[in-house]
Amino acid sequence: MAQATELLRDWLPNQRWFSGRSSADEVRLVAATLLRESDPAVWHVLVETSRNGQRDVYQVPLSIRPELVERLEYVHVGQTDGGHVYDALHDKDASTAILEHFTEGGRDLGDLVFRAEDGAELPVGETALAMPVEQSNTSLAYGDVALLKVFRRIQPGLNPDVEVHAALTRDGCAYVAPLLGWIDGRWTGSDGVTHEASLAMLQTYLTTASDGWALAAASVRDLYAEGDLHADEVGGDFAAESHRLGEATAHVHQSMAHALPTGQFDAADLATRTDRLIERLDEAVTVVPELEPYLPNLREQVNELRRLEQPVPTQRVHGDFHLGQVLRTAVGWKIVDFEGEPAKPLEERTALDSPIRDVAGMLRSFDYAARYLLITDYDHEHPAYDQITYRANEWAKRNREAFCDGYAKTGAGDPRDVPVLLTAYEIDKAVYEVVYEARYRPAWLPIPLAAVERLAEATPK
């Protein structure tokens, strides 16, 4: 394994999920467990990287074969005396070596423990292919039966995705993919401290799933193509789906409140929360100075939270809720990825919050879906630009309202009844998006910037 670890120093920085931009200064093996001896040999490996004093732990299962396999060249890590080393998560023949340890009652391999949910039907013998979209994690689809989400950068502790899926599955929530199992790991870092963490989550594969962003985008494209018709007149009208999505979201929130801790923000908590929101606004301006003119008004609106007289119920929330996190299946909407914003520390991602945070996230997403084609497919010179902008506003408003109507219909409360909170969280999300787009997708920056401008114009309530 020593030679393979050496190879990882050059290989890791080229992976989408590696948070370092340049190569790691040091890569140190902190755990290695043999999952299978041959055909191919499969090792479960955890490495600690260090870069500019920052230490991170990554999960890199490796397969080792005597030969160079052409179809695996794109995941070839390099050659050692023991053979050619590959990223095992992309090696179909290695995928069974992971799944076979999810036996009923679980399996303890020392530093690696496979756990199966009681009564879970495990897809024994299936091989898996990695899902094409690989961002912060790598997901393996075992047939159309189970999905293994392998977390790449490991933070010590119980992963919120595993925690929330376990709680909602046991609560009988019909709006998530049921949990089938998970993997826990243990390692001792260079600091000499032994850590434990969730490493992967096995859940039911949702067949017939289409993601909400793609569906909403198709609806908007249809509307733009029919320049003269209103959002409620075109065939691709999305409002009924948005309504159902609002209902599904409220049911998930209710189940989270039932199965996980709850609390409330009193006046003192609201003051602390407001301070944090204002701090985030101030930090954002240092990254994107275009926010500066809107700051006084945004601050004034966020400060209204301090004057909120009613206590605010809190609970666990999704934390990174947008149309890309919801899947429409033949039997309704399902919500995925309860990890929260991956860049935030674990304690912030699992902190109790108002469910209105998620509602605000989805409302922002409707705004994105309505306008992104104006960025990608039309320019200001396009003869239909003004007309389409008008239609985009209509679409966003119609779907945002439908979502809130669906949410309120379940009895979970109407998010529009707490406008001060909803606006504060929408401001927070839009400002976060401004920073996100400035960093990763500058061409899309006008979408959240326009939202900030609109939010800043709104009169504080």
Ligand SMILES: Nc1ncnc2c1ncn2[C@@H]1O[C@H](COP(=O)(O)OP(=O)(O)O)[C@@H](O)[C@H]1O
């Ligand atoms: N249970 C599931 N069944 C089928 N597809 C899923 C399931 N869960 C997630 N997906 C798909 O995998 C993608 C990535 O999943 P997600 O949990 O969001 O991982 P990541 O945090 O790496 O983005 C989702 O956008 C969705 O399209």
Ligand SMILES: O=P(O)(O)O[C@H]1O[C@H](CO)[C@@H](O[C@H]2O[C@H](CO)[C@@H](O)[C@H](O)[C@H]2O)[C@H](O)[C@H]1O
């Ligand atoms: O990668 P994550 O899903 O954790 O979320 C990050 O990336 C998202 C972009 O993919 C970003 O979402 C923003 O763009 C979406 C359209 O691509 C839009 O639907 C969202 O409303 C908007 O916030 C998300 O903010 C970021 O955390």
